[in-house]
Amino acid sequence: MKKQNLEYIIQHSLEQNKINHCYLLKSYEKVNFDKSILFIINALNKSNLKNLNQENLPANIVVFNKSDNGNLALEKEEIVKQFELTSLSTFQENQYKFLVFENIDQASNAALNSLLKTIENPSKNVIFILTTNKFNKVLSTIKSRSMIINIPSTNKKEIEKELLNNNLSPRESYLFAQIFTDTKQILSTIKPYTLDTFLELKNVVENSFKNPYFLYAYLIQYLKKDTKQDFLNLIYALKYFYSLSWNVEKNEDEELKNLAKKMKNANFDLYDCFIVLSDFLNNQDSNLNFFLQAEKMLIKLMEIYV
Structure with missing residues (x-):
């Protein structure tokens, strides 16, 4: 079957004058969907929007998500309000009204019910764009009413280039592009000291081959409310370090190549460690107590070591 990417589909x-009224963009990693959303909007409305910041958007583009960047919350009341405004408002001729729902898997049941009713009977010239990094958690009724498009993760070289353009150092840009999958995530979470902590972690990992509790002691000091993001960044870095054992030749950093060679001689299963960290990161947005889950994850990690 011919591979159909986003650009081809739109x-x-x-060309066929068959515009779908609901697009569901999915990815299994922490992919930033902004470029894909902007491509759909700009292609269909013949516009040239540069970003999705709500204060900069025209009235016919509304973004719902759970972030604090000025966009609207994924709650029933706000969704119903926007649906009503959509049915009452008139916009420029040949322009679509776009309702964008980021992280649709995180919406409340009440919000989803309101959304489903509207998707089933959409207003004229209204297009829904939904995104998710957790496709398995999206309701089947949402999936069945949507054009589902897979969005691949951004090329690491592209991420590195974007980071360099944002004035990060060459080493920061290279390493962060290996560890993370999303430029937006990197720029919003890293601190001036992040590179230093990652390099500290590398040394701790090397020492943990002799005594795993060096690693536990290092990580646990960041498991606090005010350093939660630092802890998460370290877990992403640690996951990447474990993956070096089966990606030795692909690394351009000599220090990391040396770490990878040492890891290949480890007397425990590095892949099991990788899976434990992946499971934790994939479930960090659940309703479970974050700090309790993090502590359990660290204990599992130590059990693999010993």
């Missing part, structure tokens, strides 16, 4: 829809 361009083909325009």
Whole structure:
């Protein structure tokens, strides 16, 4: 079957004059969907929007998510309000109204019920764009009413280039591009000291081959409310370090190449460690107590070591 990417699907829809009223963009990693969302909006409305900050958007583009960047919350009341405004408002001729729901898997049941009713009977010229990094948690009724498009993770070289353009050092740009999958995530979470902590962690990992509790002691000091993001960043870095054991030749950093060679001689299963960290990161947005889950994750890690 021919691989159909986002650009092909949208361009083909325009050529055939068959625009879908609901697009579900999915990825299994922490991919930033902004470029894909902007591509759909700009292609269908023949516009040239540069970002999705609500204060900069025209009235016919509304973004719902759970962040604090000025966009609207994924709650029933706000969704119903916008639906009502959509049915009452008139916009520029040949312009679509876009309702963007980021992280649709995190919406409340009440919000999803309101959304489903509207998707089933959409207003004229209204297009829904939904995104998710957890496709398995999206309701089947949402999936069945949507054009589902897979969005691949950004090329690491592209991320590195973007970071360099944002004035990060060459080493920061290279290492962060290996560890994370999303430029937006990197720029919003890293601190001036992040690179130093990652390099400290590298040394701790090397020492943990002799005594695993060096690693536990290092990580646990960051498991506090005011350093929660630092802890998460370290877990992403640690996950990457474990993966070096099966990606030795792909690394351009000599220090990391040396770490990878040492890891290949480890007397415990590095892949099991990788899976434990992946499971924790994939479930960090659940309703479970974050700090309790993090402590359990660290204990599992120590059990693999010993």
